[in-house]
Amino acid sequence: MSLEEPEPSTELDVGVTDDGLNYDRIEALLGDSVLGRETHVNAEGFVIRPDDVQDVLSTLKTDAGFDLCSCVTAQEYQDRYESIYHLKKYDDPTQEVSVVVPSPRDDPHNQTGSAVYETAAWHEREAYDLVGIEYDEHPDLRRILLPETWQGHPLSLDYNQEKPQIVTLREHANPLQDDMQSPDDPDTMFVNIGPHHPATHGVLHVKTTLDGEQIADIEPDIGYLHRCEEQMCQQGTYRHQIMPYPDRWDYVSAGILNEWAYARAAEDLADIEVPEYAQVIRTMSAELCRIASHALAMGTFGLDVFGDFTAVFQYAFRDREVVQSILEDLTGQRLMFNYLRLGGVAWDLPEPREEFFEKVRDFLDELPGKLEEYHDLVTGNEIFQMRCVDTGVLTPEMVKEYGATGPVARGSGVDYDLRRDDPYGYYDELDWNVVTEDGCDNFSRVLVRLRELEESARIIEQCVDLLEEWPEDDREIQANVPRTLRPDPDREIYRAVEGAKGELGIYIRSDGTDKPARFKIRSPCFSNLHTLAEMSAGEYVPDMIASLGSLDIVLGEVDR
Amino acid sequence: MQSQTPLPDTLANLLGLDPSNPLVLFVMAIVASAVVASGLLALVAVSGIWGKRKITAAFTDRIAVNRHGPAGILIIPADALRLLSKELIIPEGVDRPAWDLGPLVMVFSALAGFAVIPMGSGIQIADPETGLAYVFAMSSVASLGLVMAGYASNNKYSFLGGLRAVAQNLAYEIPLVLTGISVVLFAGTLQMSQIVAAQAETLFSLGPLAIPSWYAFVNPFAFVLFMVANLAEVGRNPFDIPEAPTEIVAGWQTEYSSVYFVLAYLSEFIHIFLGGAIIATIFLGGPAGPGPAALGVVWFLIKIVGVYLFTQWARSAVPRVRIDQLIEIGWKGMLVLSFANLLLTAVIVGVIA
Numbered sequence: 001m002s003l004e005e006p007e008p009s010t011e012l013d014v015g016v017t018d019d020g021l022n023y024d025r026i027e028a029l030l031g032d033s034v035l036g037r038e039t040h041v042n043a044e045g046f047v048i049r050p051d052d053v054q055d056v057l058s059t060l061k062t063d064a065g066f067d068l069c070s071c072v073t074a075q076e077y078q079d080r081y082e083s084i085y086h087l088k089k090y091d092d093p094t095q096e097v098s099v100v101v102p103s104p105r106d107d108p109h110n111q112t113g114s115a116v117y118e119t120a121a122w123h124e125r126e127a128y129d130l131v132g133i134e135y136d137e138h139p140d141l142r143r144i145l146l147p148e149t150w151q152g153h154p155l156s157l158d159y160n161q162e163k164p165q166i167v168t169l170r171e172h173a174n175p176l177q178d179d180m181q182s183p184d185d186p187d188t189m190f191v192n193i194g195p196h197h198p199a200t201h202g203v204l205h206v207k208t209t210l211d212g213e214q215i216a217d218i219e220p221d222i223g224y225l226h227r228c229e230e231q232m233c234q235q236g237t238y239r240h241q242i243m244p245y246p247d248r249w250d251y252v253s254a255g256i257l258n259e260w261a262y263a264r265a266a267e268d269l270a271d272i273e274v275p276e277y278a279q280v281i282r283t284m285s286a287e288l289c290r291i292a293s294h295a296l297a298m299g300t301f302g303l304d305v306f307g308d309f310t311a312v313f314q315y316a317f318r319d320r321e322v323v324q325s326i327l328e329d330l331t332g333q334r335l336m337f338n339y340l341r342l343g344g345v346a347w348d349l350p351e352p353r354e355e356f357f358e359k360v361r362d363f364l365d366e367l368p369g370k371l372e373e374y375h376d377l378v379t380g381n382e383i384f385q386m387r388c389v390d391t392g393v394l395t396p397e398m399v400k401e402y403g404a405t406g407p408v409a410r411g412s413g414v415d416y417d418l419r420r421d422d423p424y425g426y427y428d429e430l431d432w433n434v435v436t437e438d439g440c441d442n443f444s445r446v447l448v449r450l451r452e453l454e455e456s457a458r459i460i461e462q463c464v465d466l467l468e469e470w471p472e473d474d475r476e477i478q479a480n481v482p483r484t485l486r487p488d489p490d491r492e493i494y495r496a497v498e499g500a501k502g503e504l505g506i507y508i509r510s511d512g513t514d515k516p517a518r519f520k521i522r523s524p525c526f527s528n529l530h531t532l533a534e535m536s537a538g539e540y541v542p543d544m545i546a547s548l549g550s551l552d553i554v555l556g557e558v559d560r
Numbered sequence: 561m562q563s564q565t566p567l568p569d570t571l572a573n574l575l576g577l578d579p580s581n582p583l584v585l586f587v588m589a590i591v592a593s594a595v596v597a598s599g600l601l602a603l604v605a606v607s608g609i610w611g612k613r614k615i616t617a618a619f620t621d622r623i624a625v626n627r628h629g630p631a632g633i634l635i636i637p638a639d640a641l642r643l644l645s646k647e648l649i650i651p652e653g654v655d656r657p658a659w660d661l662g663p664l665v666m667v668f669s670a671l672a673g674f675a676v677i678p679m680g681s682g683i684q685i686a687d688p689e690t691g692l693a694y695v696f697a698m699s700s701v702a703s704l705g706l707v708m709a710g711y712a713s714n715n716k717y718s719f720l721g722g723l724r725a726v727a728q729n730l731a732y733e734i735p736l737v738l739t740g741i742s743v744v745l746f747a748g749t750l751q752m753s754q755i756v757a758a759q760a761e762t763l764f765s766l767g768p769l770a771i772p773s774w775y776a777f778v779n780p781f782a783f784v785l786f787m788v789a790n791l792a793e794v795g796r797n798p799f800d801i802p803e804a805p806t807e808i809v810a811g812w813q814t815e816y817s818s819v820y821f822v823l824a825y826l827s828e829f830i831h832i833f834l835g836g837a838i839i840a841t842i843f844l845g846g847p848a849g850p851g852p853a854a855l856g857v858v859w860f861l862i863k864i865v866g867v868y869l870f871t872q873w874a875r876s877a878v879p880r881v882r883i884d885q886l887i888e889i890g891w892k893g894m895l896v897l898s899f900a901n902l903l904l905t906a907v908i909v910g911v912i913a
Binding site for chain 1: 616619620621622716717720724797798800804805806807808809875876877878879880881882883884885
């Protein structure tokens with residue numbers, strides 16, 4: 001693939017050595033900008049001045065090749081505010097660096113990083129909204145999750161939770177009065193698509209300016225499903241009280257993938273080794289979740305393009321149902337699995353094991369036939385191709401700019417999959433491929449998901465083989481983890497797993513207690529949704545709906 | 561095989577009245593229309609409320625209604641009651657007379673089209689010489705209703721839906737009528753009963769089986785064109801763009817509730833049946849079929865329901881095209897093809913005659 005060819009300049013490899021990054025070389029590259037160094041569990045952090053953000057980020061991006069800004073974590077300490085830019089490389093996500101930007105408590109101001117990474121624009125809005133750091137020169141620094149009338153910043157230290165929020169009564173105000181048209185083009189029309197709309201996959205509000213049937217401008221308005229997930233996790237103990245929450249982020253059957261994100265971050269933070277047997281079970285159950293999630297994505301995409309609850313949707317649900325029942329056998333739950341534990345899984349496979357294996361194998365045997373059916377019904381359909389090929393185009397450059405990951409990135413030919421690139425669980429022991437498509441359009445994204453079903457099935461099959469032959473006295477499902485987990489104070493970690501929708505990352509800072517001091521969720525849907533405006537500019541309304549469907553967002557994860 | 565006497569005259573004769581008396585004819589025409597309209601409503605009730613669910617369920621691996629009476633058939637009165645007892649919400653700012661009249665115009669246009677359809681067993685209310693032109697004209701009146709509904713609803717989704725409906729109907733009515741004209745060229749008449757009669761001749765014989773010269777067999781190309789254009793005309797997948805639930809909520813129907821929604825729903829189904837009736841009449845030999853002529857109406861209903869099944873099949877299995885693609889297919893594809901078909905037919909008719 002031409003996109004993946006190494007750049008002619010070797011300077012992008014600053015600090016790359018055979019055994020990890022040499023951070024001194026990167027520090028040298030940044031020169032005087034570096035005020036100090038912090039060591040996080042996943043990477044070194046460079047402390048810089050608040051007015052130096054753009055220089056440092058653009059140096060790291062253009063000269064050192066850190067082209068993925070995973071997320072921006074903001075937090076308040078007793079003496080300062082801090083923004084952390086978690087940077088990575090699409091080519092090798094194990095090469096990470098954190099850019100730590102402290103700013104004074106009485107006047108938290110930073111330069112914005114959104115001029116360097118487009119994706120930072122939304123992450124900084126969230127940081128402003130929840131923590132209260134102001135980003136200078138930000139193109140559009142407004143609240144993103146909370147209503148615009150909200151008083152205070154809920155994750156800041158002096159936030160008063162008891163104080164009632166006053167929302168001005170605007171019952172009879174016409175929200176469209178002023179913005180019937182875009183100011184510079186009187187021929188346009190403003191339409192609210194959502195939050196109550198058949199095709200927004202939840203409570204998403206897309207402020208749409210239409211020029212005839214074409215999109216002149218759109219702005220996704222999120223936050224309708226914000227449930228303070230980060231705050232709730234900060235109030236739970238590591239060992240048991242946090243694990244149920246991840247199921248509620250991407251709640252459409254991707255539960256175990258989400259749980260794994262928390263498990264991986266917390267285990268690395270507290271140095272917990274997971275027994276191999278548990279890793280195989282995790283890998284298998286996570287891939288089952290991925291199949292369920294992708295089947296749902298395909299079904300709802302069919303819903304968007306076919307126009308009704310038609311055969312595609314029902315077929316996808318019929319097949320997803322089998323996976324759900326397998327997961328129910330395994331975890332006792334169909335939706336909120338709560339199956340993973342720090343250091344392992346909750347319990348072993350259900351007895352009798354043969355029956356369980358047979359059920360999984362039956363499903364795997366039938367899957368190729370079903371996929372054939374999908375290809376006949378969906379991807380092989382000429383009208384479907386007419387609708388989806390070359391619509392919702394997202395170039396690889398845009399993918400990187402917006403930090404898109406998962407099938408959205410892979411549908412644009414960006415070969416990025418944490419299961420392979422930053423291996424965890426049992427993935428690196430198994431034989432499977434990362435699926436990419438070069439079309440960059442809605443069709444490619446659907447195709448990627450369908451082909452990933454096959455790869456997931458391959459992984460599950462190998463896991464089942466392994467589990468079947470696992471010696472009975474070596475079936476250790478849980479490492480020895482202290483009942484109360486208190487990681488050492490001031491350890492910071494950002495760890496991600498490949499969720500169903502992309503890179504699902506967790507940032508945790510410990511303060512020596514049994515609860516995290518800061519728990520930040522990097523939601524893949526959040527970053528992926530940010531691309532929607534770019535994808536649908538100038539396209540027709542139906543294409544925007546299709547693009548939204550092909551992004552496969554879950555509002556529970558976008559809003560958290 | 562075809563009764564040439566229109567239904568009002570037959571009724572008058574049955575009652576021993578003189579059909580040449582205008583007043584008698586007027587009353588009898590009303591009675592006949594009521595009979596036909598009731599039959600249609602019953603057909604919609606069965607196939608629209610109950611049949612549609614069963615058909616869609618069969619396509620999508622489901623069971624659908626099965627709790628109300630045998631096979632769930634009693635869902636029909638239950639649903640009728642439910643729909644009619646709902647609150648009629650009249651949104652602020654709707655343009656009243658137009659908003660109220662929209663659904664009425666649509667139902668009227670669909671029902672009025674049936675006046676000239678020979679349904680077999682002597683059921684045909686009128687048989688004017690311009691029958692085919694009349695039926696096309698009547699079914700096009702629905703566009704007016706769509707615009708009224710879309711424009712008067714004071715809702716942007718309705719507005720978009722109304723505009724889409726007009727754009728779509730313009731793009732497809734012309735190929736539809738042009739393809740219809742090719743049949744007229746064959747039959748040499750616009751009169752519906754004559755078109756049916758012209759299809760009664762035997763095209764060729766397969767042993768003991770005589771294949772009639774239905775225009776679907778004589779000119780399959782025109783038949784396919786007409787079927788496709790008809791899908792667009794009645795607004796079913798892949799051409800259900802004016803409603804497009806996932807894009808513009810419910811299009812022009814968005815603001816209609818309760819009894820107005822029933823009217824809108826009704827008009828859609830009667831339109832599908834009218835489309836089926838036109839296809840049956842001009843391509844499938846009307847009420848013709850094996851058995852005595854008195855069974856005509858049964859064969860006719862089977863043909864209509866066949867076309868209806870086709871629309872439901874398309875709805876379950878085919879994605880929706882985009883509005884610009886639809887316009888392109890209509891103006892650049894279908895129109896050209898229907899002109900080609902017309903020319904071809906003219907040449908064939910000229911050579912044979």
